[in-house]
Amino acid sequence: MKNKAADSLQDLQYFGEFGGVNPSISDSSTYTFLSAKTMFDTFEVNTEGCYLYSRHSSPSNLYLGEALAALEGTESANVYASGMGAITSVILQLCDAGDHIVSSRTIYGGTYAFMKNFLKKFNIKTSFVDTTSIKAVEKAITEHTKMIYCEAVSNPLLEVADIEALAKLAKKHNLPLVVDNTFSPLTIAPAKLGADIIIHSLTKFINGTSDCVAGVVCGTADFCLSLKDVNSGAGMLLGSTLDSLRAASILKNMRTLHIRMKQHSANAFYLAKKFQEDGLTVSYPGLSNHPGHEVMTKQMNHEYGYGGLLTLNVGSLENANSLMELMQAKKLGYLAVSLGFYKTLFSAPGTSTSSEIPLEEQKEMGLSEGLIRFSIGLDNTIERTYQIMKECMMQLHILPEKTLQN
Numbered sequence: 001m002k003n004k005a006a007d008s009l010q011d012l013q014y015f016g017e018f019g020g021v022n023p024s025i026s027d028s029s030t031y032t033f034l035s036a037k038t039m040f041d042t043f044e045v046n047t048e049g050c051y052l053y054s055r056h057s058s059p060s061n062l063y064l065g066e067a068l069a070a071l072e073g074t075e076s077a078n079v080y081a082s083g084m085g086a087i088t089s090v091i092l093q094l095c096d097a098g099d100h101i102v103s104s105r106t107i108y109g110g111t112y113a114f115m116k117n118f119l120k121k122f123n124i125k126t127s128f129v130d131t132t133s134i135k136a137v138e139k140a141i142t143e144h145t146k147m148i149y150c151e152a153v154s155n156p157l158l159e160v161a162d163i164e165a166l167a168k169l170a171k172k173h174n175l176p177l178v179v180d181n182t183f184s185p186l187t188i189a190p191a192k193l194g195a196d197i198i199i200h201s202l203t204k205f206i207n208g209t210s211d212c213v214a215g216v217v218c219g220t221a222d223f224c225l226s227l228k229d230v231n232s233g234a235g236m237l238l239g240s241t242l243d244s245l246r247a248a249s250i251l252k253n254m255r256t257l258h259i260r261m262k263q264h265s266a267n268a269f270y271l272a273k274k275f276q277e278d279g280l281t282v283s284y285p286g287l288s289n290h291p292g293h294e295v296m297t298k299q300m301n302h303e304y305g306y307g308g309l310l311t312l313n314v315g316s317l318e319n320a321n322s323l324m325e326l327m328q329a330k331k332l333g334y335l336a337v338s339l340g341f342y343k344t345l346f347s348a349p350g351t352s353t354s355s356e357i358p359l360e361e362q363k364e365m366g367l368s369e370g371l372i373r374f375s376i377g378l379d380n381t382i383e384r385t386y387q388i389m390k391e392c393m394m395q396l397h398i399l400p401e402k403t404l405q406n
């Protein structure tokens with residue numbers, strides 16, 4: 001039987017210094033050398049098993065990187081102090097001044113702001129296109145294009161990228177396909193579908209305890225080494241280094257990722273179906289009316305379901321705000337950005353995580369004011385959650401009272 005990602009992760013077995021079942025945490029910023037020559041060599045090329053300085057690499061960060069490479073099925077992976085630390089390192093490593101990026105228009109607000117505003121400093125331009133149209137992506141490619149960028153399942157509209165088709169196009173133009181897989185760890189395996197570089201904000205599902213920010217870049221050994229190069233590596237020089245203590249705690253949390261993803265997905269699917277039956281405007285890749293349903297079904301690992309995110313359009317920002325406040329008061333979750341927590345998190349993306357995107361562009365991409373993004377939690381009795389949510393919606397007249405009976 002072929003190893004699945006979760007099995008490879010399970011097999012990664014490290015011993016601590018005293019035979020502990022967890023690897024020891026490296027509590028040092030700098031490392032000694034027995035000979036001056038080895039230190040010189042380590043600066044010049046990466047000497048196997050030698051550590052120099054913890055911004056470059058540390059045992060704890062390498063363990064976590066190894067686990068993430070196993071998760072995504074890539075040769076290597078580098079961890080960072082945040083998802084944005086990972087994203088910005090990749091972009092600045094691949095692009096020089098005057099270069100061009102073709103990106104999905106429905107991406108994380110911070111990534112969008114970085115590409116649209118910050119990269120002006122380097123005269124790097126981005127064409128934001130509808131990446132569900134391979135034609136539109138191809139049309140946007142110029143002689144200066146250095147990468148194609150998308151999210152496997154996009155934030156916040158849950159647009160599903162056809163990674164196989166995008167990878168084929170990228171190969172044809174000899175460009176790397178960079179995929180942010182934050183919304184769908186284990187569910188989607190972009191590298192297996194042909195993507196070259198996979199990024200995660202570990203802050204979300206992978207860590208799963210909403211207690212830190214962190215990120216990762218998964219790719220070839222060469223690319224990961226280039227990011228660490230002491231002379232020219234964006235990862236090394238921008239300094240977005242993850243602390244060893246955090247790396248160790250994220251690695252421990254990763255051990256339950258497969259179980260959590262199944263529960264997040266099962267709960268989200270249950271609610272999506274119920275909301276749809278109630279006549280609400282719900283968007284979830286598991287529903288057959290979702291524009292990305294077929295692509296998702298084709299490329300997903302079915303045992304993990306369609307993911308833990310769903311959006312609900314409740315018509316107006318007032319409705320959205322009152323509903324979120326009421327749900328929080330009823331202990332259904334938190335009115336908070338981010339995702340992948342044990343508790344349900346909800347926010348109105350138009351006024352929070354996607355507020356970097358101008359109103360007009362928000363409209364164009366279908367991001368309306370009354371939209372609530374839910375990251376569904378690990379609730380034990382989702383039927384109970386649904387009943388309470390429904391009562392909240394009826395109290396606010398988002399749902400008519402008559403549906404109370406069934």
Ligand SMILES: *Cc1c(COP(=O)(O)O)cnc(C)c1O
Pocket residue numbers: 082083084085108110111151155180182183201202203204213214215
């Ligand atoms: C949160 C998020 C990021 C940014 O990650 P940080 O850890 O907050 O820096 C990037 N992409 C997606 C899809 C996200 O949800």
